[in-house]
Amino acid sequence: MVLMVQPRLVNGAFGDPSLFLDFSFGRRAILFDLGDIRNLSARETLRVRHVFISHMHVDHFIGFDELLRLFLHKEVNLHLYGPPGLIRAVQAKLGGYTWNLLNQTSPDFRLHAWEWSPEGFCSRQSFHARCRFEAGKARQEALRSKVLLEEPDFYVEVEMLDHGIPSLAFAFQERLKVNVHKSKLDALGLPVGPWLSTAKKLVRSGAPGDTVVVVDPEREVALADLIVAQALVSDPGERVAYATDFAYTDENVERVVRLAQRSDYFFIESTFLDADAAIASSRRHLTAHQAGEIAARTFAKRAVPMHFSPRYLGREEELLAEFEQGRNSRRSRQN
Ligand SMILES: [Zn+2]
Incomplete structure (x- = not known):
């Protein structure tokens, strides 16, 4: 099966967190988190239209400048989504540069910062290169519960976690796929035709089984x-x-387990070794063992531990081993 997006950690397990979701078709990409992105080629970065930021600690947001520099003379809309404080942070970043060379004839680059609130809406502030990135009028939009971005083929969900400050977790979800099996259609004596798109759309929307589809004037x-x-x-x-x-709190764990349930890929921080559990707890991070336990509860097809603390450089095997131990200990309790 061809996956809709191929996810890749931009900086491996030790570098700044940034997950590149590259679409298999359509020359497009999404970023989850905005750490250093210089390991992406310019061509890859320029495919990005939507960036989702967990929080604005420096290792999750420092890639903003690289993004700005690459997009500055492009006629595109770039959307940034993040926790409360994002708009102020974007405005402050833009305010750090001199824009006297921009004017109404400049390429029309438009940056939109969307600040999510757990009350179910997003505030949007737009910044246009042609207006020297002066903040436009803020707008507020209501959202379908916990869905940040909705498109015909996929949507992106959000969950708020506690990291001492709000930290957002995300899930990319391709919409239900409905495939036609022609041999089975033949067996029913039904032809291929436009009626199948209607039938597929109905299944995708969750229509009840007794819903009737018109095949042609004689048949339904x-x-x-x-x-x-x-x-x-x-x-x-x-x-x-x-x-x-x-x-590692019950509430955080419940939220993450729900968000990542039966995912194809689950990327989870595994920052500290068990020996440093006290530091992990004081910094409001996980140990690799805790991350492994959470991963086991999600039944994800592939769980990828990441955001290893640089203090363990050269000790990746130990972190991976503790992650596996966490998974196995949870699994043995589940059986
Ligand atoms: Zn942080």
């Missing part, structure tokens, strides 16, 4: 008959979850 068929005969087969679609910088 119930959705349930198509599904039982396996002429229409649905697949939940790809899910990529990303959770970093959060304390």
